[in-house]
Every structure is written in structure tokens, then in C-alpha cells.
Amino acid sequence: MDYSGRMKTSMKAVVIREPGDTDVLELRDVPMPEPSHGEVLVRVATSGVNRADLLQRRGNYPVPAGYPADILGLEYAGVVEGVGPGVGPDMVGRAVMGITGGGGYAEYVTEAASTALRVPSGVDVSDAGAIPEAYLTAYDAVFMQEGLAEGETLLVHAVGSGVGSAAVQMAKRVGARTIGTSRTASKLERASDLGLDVSVLADGDWSQEILDATDARGVDVILDLVGGPYLAKNQAVLAKRGRHIVVGVPGGPMGEINLRSLMITRGSIRGTVLRARALAEKEALARAFERDMLPGFAAGELRPVIDRVFAADQAADAHRHMEANANFGKILLRW
Numbered sequence: 001m002d003y004s005g006r007m008k009t010s011m012k013a014v015v016i017r018e019p020g021d022t023d024v025l026e027l028r029d030v031p032m033p034e035p036s037h038g039e040v041l042v043r044v045a046t047s048g049v050n051r052a053d054l055l056q057r058r059g060n061y062p063v064p065a066g067y068p069a070d071i072l073g074l075e076y077a078g079v080v081e082g083v084g085p086g087v088g089p090d091m092v093g094r095a096v097m098g099i100t101g102g103g104g105y106a107e108y109v110t111e112a113a114s115t116a117l118r119v120p121s122g123v124d125v126s127d128a129g130a131i132p133e134a135y136l137t138a139y140d141a142v143f144m145q146e147g148l149a150e151g152e153t154l155l156v157h158a159v160g161s162g163v164g165s166a167a168v169q170m171a172k173r174v175g176a177r178t179i180g181t182s183r184t185a186s187k188l189e190r191a192s193d194l195g196l197d198v199s200v201l202a203d204g205d206w207s208q209e210i211l212d213a214t215d216a217r218g219v220d221v222i223l224d225l226v227g228g229p230y231l232a233k234n235q236a237v238l239a240k241r242g243r244h245i246v247v248g249v250p251g252g253p254m255g256e257i258n259l260r261s262l263m264i265t266r267g268s269i270r271g272t273v274l275r276a277r278a279l280a281e282k283e284a285l286a287r288a289f290e291r292d293m294l295p296g297f298a299a300g301e302l303r304p305v306i307d308r309v310f311a312a313d314q315a316a317d318a319h320r321h322m323e324a325n326a327n328f329g330k331i332l333l334r335w
Contacts, residue, residue: 008032013106014315014333016070019059022316022323030071033103033110035084040091040113044078046129046309047104048162049318049331051250052275056102057319064101064276072315073104074275076111077119077128078335087113095119097128099136099282101275105315107335114283117290120297123304130304130330131297134162135170137247137274139289142167142223143174145272146243150175152220155210155237157230159196160187162330163247165305167223168194170293173301179213181206190328194305207233218242218265231255235262244269305329 010029017024035041053072055061063069077097083089096116103109119128142148154171156164159180171178172195181202182188188199198213200206211218218239224230227249234244235258242265262269274282296302307327310318311334318331 011107012312012335013071013103014073014312016057016072019057022057022319024057025072025315025319027313027315030106032108035082035087035110037085038087038112038114039084039110040080040087040096040116041082041084042076042078042096042109042111042116043081044076044104044107044109044335045126046077046332046334047073047106047312048075048129048133049315049322049333050074050133050162051248051322053105054319054323067100067102069102071103071105073100073102073106073109075099075129075132076104076109077125077131078109079125080116081108083113084110091116095125095128097125097132098286099132099274105312105333107312112279112283115279115286117286117294120294122300123297126309126332126334127304127306129332130162130306131166133274134166134305134330135293135302136285136289138163138167138223139170139293140274140285141245141247141272142171142221143292144285144288145270146221146245148174148176148221151177153177153179153214153217153239155219155222155234156180156225157202157223158182158225158248158250159191160184160328161225161248162305164223164225165191165194165329166302168196169302170296173293173296179210179219184325187328207236210237214239221245223247226251228252228255231257235265235267238262238265238267240265240267242267246271307331309334 013030098116179198222244224246225248229251307329309332
């Protein structure tokens with residue numbers, strides 16, 4: 001509803017006019033979504049900007065069924081203003097955050113109530129927009145899939161990204177050692193402030209530096225946010241029974257792999273995506289994260305890392321900022 005108590009029928013959203021460069025993003029009036037069975041209607045405070053948004057803007061990232069193809073956005077934080085059938089009215093007024101298959105660059109989103117997370121105590125709802133995609137992606141990859149444990153070593157490529165900075169904090173929280181790479185020295189310095197143990201500038205033979213830092217043992221888990229160009233060196237630094245998981249490929253999807261090396265280490269490599277998963281998987285992820293990591297925010301052990309906040313009508317500027325690789329942590333749109 002608007003402030004006069006009348007039901008709203010339209011809202012503002014960032015719409016892709018056509019696939020292309022940043023100038024195709026337009027702030028428009030679009031129809032308001034209505035919550036279906038099991039869904040909540042959230043008045044968005046902030047929307048996170050992700051590299052997947054850049055791909056979708058160019059027409060290179062298919063949208064899951066049921067989500068708008070012309071409105072970007074994979075995460076949100078805000079306040080529940082309405083509920084669909086099957087959702088208790090006690091959720092109205094609750095500050096929540098979560099991931100969505102699309103449509104997050106808007107004043108309102110509808111999403112399954114079962115995947116919405118409470119905004120942690122001590123975190124402002126606007127800042128919470130920096131948590132869902134980064135933290136859930138890192139938690140799912142590093143802990144749920146690869147089982148990083150206390151005493152193990154995690155290597156994070158592109159450690160200055162939203163997912164990278166989240167992974168460092170969560171790994172430190174469970175007692176793992178962290179090594180991070182970046183092509184920018186200042187990003188490594190900022191990651192060190194988050195608890196990064198070993199910083200490696202990725203402009204030379206970074207694999208040898210990592211082997212030196214681990215006394216030639218290598219690393220137990222690799223969180224790969226770069227892709228193909230790092231593949232061979234990743235195999236060189238993988239410890240016995242090490243696990244390599246690919247979450248992003250901004251450097252390119254192709255690379256060479258030494259299968260004999262993988263056999264000798266008895267290592268593994270897998271890829272993962274979060275966006276197109278079934279609802280049951282997203283529900284399980286939300287509950288596990290809620291149990292294992294959400295208390296860390298209230299305790300001050302974890303925090304959202306925000307680079308810049310842009311107004312909704314500056315979405316094109318936000319995309320240019322990300323494309324320039326200028327950000328450390330998350331870029332947000334404010335509604």
C-alpha cells in the first residue's frame with residue numbers, strides 16, 4: 001500500500017531496454033508483483049549488484065522460469081509488507097533478506113517465505129543487502145559442498161569480491177587458515193583487515209608463493225572466482241585430497257588441466273551455480289546458513305562488506321563501477 005492506505009498497482013524497477021551496454025538500463029514504472037501461495041511481498045531497501053547481472057544485461061545469462069527477463073537482481077533486503085496464502089501474518093513488518101531468481105532491482109519483490117532470512121541483530125536492513133548472494137554462495141560452496149573444516153587451508157581467488165570477502169570471514173570463524181589472491185595490492189590489504197592470513201598478488205608465479213606459504217603441502221579447498229586462466233596453477237597447489245570448486249569464470253571458461261596430477265592428489269574439481277536450483281535446495285541452504293552462520297553477525301564475527309551504494313536511478317553507474325573491477329566487497333542499489 002502507499003502512505004494513503006490505497007493499494008499500489010505499480011512500482012519503480014530497473015529494466016533492460018534491450019541486451020547491451022550499461023545505457024540499456026532504465027528506471028521505469030512496472031506492475032507491482034503479488035505474492036502467491038507461500039510467498040512474501042518485500043519492500044526493498046537495497047538490492048545487491050552481482051557479476052551475473054552484467055552477463056544478463058548483455059543477454060548472456062538465461063533467466064529461470066517464473067522470473068522477469070527484463071528486471072535484473074539476484075538478492076534483496078527489506079521489510080515484509082504483505083503475504084500470500086499459506087504464510088502467517090506475523091511475518092508482516094519483519095526485516096528480511098534473501099536470494100531470488102530475478103527481479104531484485106525493484107521497489108518490491110515477491111519470494112518464497114521459506115527462503116527469506118531474518119536480518120541479523122545489529123545489522124541495518126539497508127546494509128543487509130550485501131549479505132545474501134555473497135554469503136550464501138560462499139557458504140554453500142566452501143562448507144556445504146567442500147566441507148572446509150577447522151585446521152584446513154582455504155585459497156580464495158578474487159578475495160576482494162563480495163563472495164571472496166564473505167568466504168574469508170566464515171573460514172576464520174570456523175578456525176581455518178586463509179590464503180587470498182588479487183591483482184590489486186590495496187584489495188589484499190583490506191582483506192587482511194578481515195582476517196586473511198596470507199596475501200598473494202596474482203601478477204606473477206602465485207602458485208609458487210602459495211606452495212612456499214604452505215611448506216609445499218598445498219591447500220585443502222580452492223574457492224575459484226576467476227576461472228580458466230588459473231586452472232593449471234590451481235592443480236599445482238591442491239593438497240592431497242584437496243577440493244577445487246568453481247563459482248565464477250570472469251577470466252574465461254576454458255583452461256588446461258593435468259589429469260595425472262588430479263589422480264595423484266586424489267583431488268576433485270566441481271562447478272556450482274545457485275540461481276537456478278530447485279526451491280527445496282534453496283530452503284535447505286537458507287536453514288543451514290541460518291543455523292551455522294547467522295549468529296556470527298549478531299556476535300560481530302561476520303559483517304557485510306560494502307564498497308559503494310548507488311541510488312536506483314544510477315544502476316548504470318553501478319555496473320560500470322563493477323566492470324572496472326574497482327570494488328572491494330559489495331555494490332548496492334538503494335531504493
